[in-house]
Amino acid sequence: MDTAFIQLKNITKTFETDKGVLNGIDLDILQKQFVTLLGPSGCGKTTTLRIIGGFETPTKGKVYMNGKDITNLPPYLRNVNTVFQKYALFPHLNVYENIAFGLKIKGVSKEEIKTRVTGMLDMINLSGREKCSINALSGGQQQRVAIARSLVTRPEVLLLDEPLGALDLKLRKGMQLELKNIQKKLGITFVYVTHDQEEALTMSDRIVVMNGGVIQQSGTPVDIYNEPVNAFVADFIGESNIMDGIMTKDFEVEIFGKKFECVDKDFGENTPVDVVIRPEDVRIVSSADAKICGVVESVIFKGVHYEMTVRADGFNWLVHSTKAAEVGTKAGLEFDPYDIQIMYKTPKSL
Amino acid sequence: MKKIAAAPYQLWMAIFVIVPLFIVAYFAFTTDSGAFTLENIIKTADYAPIFARSIGFAALATVICLIIAYPLAYIIANMSKNVQSTMIMIVMLPMWMNFLLRTYAWQTIIGNNGIINNLLSMVGIEPIKMLNTSGAVILGMVYDYIPFMILPLYTVMAKIDKSIMEAAGDLGCNGFQSILKVTIPLSMPGIISGITMVFVPAISTFIISKMLGGSSNLLIGDLIEMQFLGTSYNPNLGAGISFVLMVIILIVMAFINLIDKSDQEEKVII
Ligand SMILES: Nc1ncnc2c1ncn2[C@@H]1O[C@H](COP(=O)(O)OP(=O)(O)OP(=O)(O)O)[C@@H](O)[C@H]1O
Ligand SMILES: [Mg+2]
Numbered sequence: 001m002d003t004a005f006i007q008l009k010n011i012t013k014t015f016e017t018d019k020g021v022l023n024g025i026d027l028d029i030l031q032k033q034f035v036t037l038l039g040p041s042g043c044g045k046t047t048t049l050r051i052i053g054g055f056e057t058p059t060k061g062k063v064y065m066n067g068k069d070i071t072n073l074p075p076y077l078r079n080v081n082t083v084f085q086k087y088a089l090f091p092h093l094n095v096y097e098n099i100a101f102g103l104k105i106k107g108v109s110k111e112e113i114k115t116r117v118t119g120m121l122d123m124i125n126l127s128g129r130e131k132c133s134i135n136a137l138s139g140g141q142q143q144r145v146a147i148a149r150s151l152v153t154r155p156e157v158l159l160l161d162e163p164l165g166a167l168d169l170k171l172r173k174g175m176q177l178e179l180k181n182i183q184k185k186l187g188i189t190f191v192y193v194t195h196d197q198e199e200a201l202t203m204s205d206r207i208v209v210m211n212g213g214v215i216q217q218s219g220t221p222v223d224i225y226n227e228p229v230n231a232f233v234a235d236f237i238g239e240s241n242i243m244d245g246i247m248t249k250d251f252e253v254e255i256f257g258k259k260f261e262c263v264d265k266d267f268g269e270n271t272p273v274d275v276v277i278r279p280e281d282v283r284i285v286s287s288a289d290a291k292i293c294g295v296v297e298s299v300i301f302k303g304v305h306y307e308m309t310v311r312a313d314g315f316n317w318l319v320h321s322t323k324a325a326e327v328g329t330k331a332g333l334e335f336d337p338y339d340i341q342i343m344y345k346t347p348k349s350l
Numbered sequence: 351m352k353k354i355a356a357a358p359y360q361l362w363m364a365i366f367v368i369v370p371l372f373i374v375a376y377f378a379f380t381t382d383s384g385a386f387t388l389e390n391i392i393k394t395a396d397y398a399p400i401f402a403r404s405i406g407f408a409a410l411a412t413v414i415c416l417i418i419a420y421p422l423a424y425i426i427a428n429m430s431k432n433v434q435s436t437m438i439m440i441v442m443l444p445m446w447m448n449f450l451l452r453t454y455a456w457q458t459i460i461g462n463n464g465i466i467n468n469l470l471s472m473v474g475i476e477p478i479k480m481l482n483t484s485g486a487v488i489l490g491m492v493y494d495y496i497p498f499m500i501l502p503l504y505t506v507m508a509k510i511d512k513s514i515m516e517a518a519g520d521l522g523c524n525g526f527q528s529i530l531k532v533t534i535p536l537s538m539p540g541i542i543s544g545i546t547m548v549f550v551p552a553i554s555t556f557i558i559s560k561m562l563g564g565s566s567n568l569l570i571g572d573l574i575e576m577q578f579l580g581t582s583y584n585p586n587l588g589a590g591i592s593f594v595l596m597v598i599i600l601i602v603m604a605f606i607n608l609i610d611k612s613d614q615e616e617k618v619i620i
Contacts, residue, residue: 074524076520076522084513084516086513090518102521102522105521105522105527105531106522149521150521
């Protein structure tokens with residue numbers, strides 16, 4: 001087991017008037033990991049990143065890197081580089097000089113700078129554009145210059161704040177793969193901020209889901225998707241059917257007054273819970289065989305699958321299937337015990 | 351459409367800028383009877399020491415303004431937004447007072463029987479001659495024109511994106527390096543316009559030297575004034591001196607702009 005490379009210990013951040021923006025963040029980041037901070041707008045992702053980068057000091061709590069307390073270390077003394085949300089390239093410098101900036105400050109020799117910057121330009125596919133003014137580049141190109149500028153000094157950690165936010169979908173997908181490859185190749189720890197759950201699922205070794213300045217869940221993409229700890233995480237990651245239920249006893253949950261077998265236990269008896277079932281885990285069967293019966297309300301073709309809503313017991317079930325049902329027909333719904341996720345009602349932070 | 355909208359301004363410029371320039375040039379190159387002559391231009395050579403003094407004083411005042419105004423503008427630009435506007439208002443406040451009055455006030459402060467010397471005599475120090483010295487003229491120039499340096503500097507600095515400064519720190523610049531490598535190059539337009547807005551009025555001023563410099567610190571402005579309003583009435587010579595002064599200012603400005611340009615060119619070459 002690796003020991004933590006970056007540690008956030010009980011970080012709290014309050015800005016003058018606001019109530020807490022971060023409320024007790026505990027986070028261990030391992031070396032060479034691709035960690036994504038994921039959460040809705042305003043949940044404190046950027047603030048967390050800025051605390052790691054040294055641009056904000058936490059109101060309470062400590063930041064450690066390699067076991068050393070760096071809470072009050074200014075950014076220029078940290079071996080951490082940042083790709084800013086709006087790139088923040090130097091407008092008075094051209095492409096080459098922007099990338100070379102950090103090396104020059106560190107006093108690297110001219111020849112070494114040339115080799116390394118040229119290598120970077122190659123990597124970001126901007127060879128031959130070194131003398132371009134920054135303003136003459138497209139958003140995607142500026143983005144790549146910003147990444148190259150941060151990587152060329154070989155930091156131990158790269159912080160990226162929604163770096164692909166301004167790009168169109170296709171370019172974004174391409175850059176996602178590229179970033180992931182760069183991270184693997186250079187073996188740098190990436191802390192990546194996004195509010196796009198799909199992006200988080202594709203790129204990360206580990207996802208940290210945040211809401212209201214609190215970490216909701218932290219784990220591998222598969223864990224987060226398959227085992228969300230609360231309704232917020234389930235709702236935020238992928239699409240879900242989230243409903244109220246009662247855990248009547250171990251291995252039995254009641255939804256809409258009907259009892260279902262499940263694989264969870266130790267919730268006590270008759271405990272109100274949130275029940276989550278992923279739409280791809282719900283099957284449409286003939287209504288005669290099913291405990292839950294409803295009427296198909298809509299069918300939308302989504303490319304690979306059909307997305308259908310089935311209204312039953314006053315609840316709109318979301319169902320993904322490769323076979324389309326017909327709108328207005330009766331349908332029964334079925335799911336397997338291990339596809340039922342049971343979680344405590346109040347959001348419980350880890 | 352654009353052309354039509356610009357027409358009144360072009361007319362304005364023609365009537366109030368271009369035409370007067372030609373009138374000055376006309377007087378500069380003619381005798382009082384209207385015949386062409388280079389006499390007025392040649393005669394300005396006699397006043398070379400005054401030209402040199404004016405250029406020297408104005409340059410020194412400009413440099414002092416820049417040295418004081420730059421850190422001040424930087425500090426103001428990094429204050430919180432609502433404090434910024436208050437600070438700028440305080441900077442502008444003296445300008446709401448009449449220029450003559452402001453300069454006159456310095457007479458009573460630094461005069462031989464002025465406030466400073468009174469205070470000094472109270473603690474038993476001999477009075478110091480401050481009024482009617484070249485130092486007093488430069489003090490007056492700095493005091494009167496420094497808002498024109500602070501304003502353009504502040505305007506440019508306030509526009510520099512905070513995240514660009516953070517990026518500099520992120521890439522290893524300490525505070526001093528950030529200012530040297532990022533703030534100064536990015537505030538170059540403000541520096542240029544600040545220099546222009548202080549140097550040009552300072553080199554042609556006559557009130558300040560008259561009120562604070564006594565008779566031994568005559569500037570070009572005083573010289574020109576004397577040709578039009580003073581005892582040695584000679585508008586043709588006055589126009590000649592004005593013309594030469596204008597050329598000098600143009601050359602200086604072109605030179606300053608050249609420094610800025612070469613700075614940018616260097617950037618492309620590296
Ligand atoms: N300098 C500041 N002063 C006051 N409040 C701030 C400051 N910076 C951030 N906040 C507040 O902190 C909260 C969290 O901000 P943060 O930028 O961390 O959110 P985020 O998760 O990055 O959101 P987004 O996805 O929109 O970028 C917001 O409510 C914001 O208004
Ligand atoms: Mg943000």
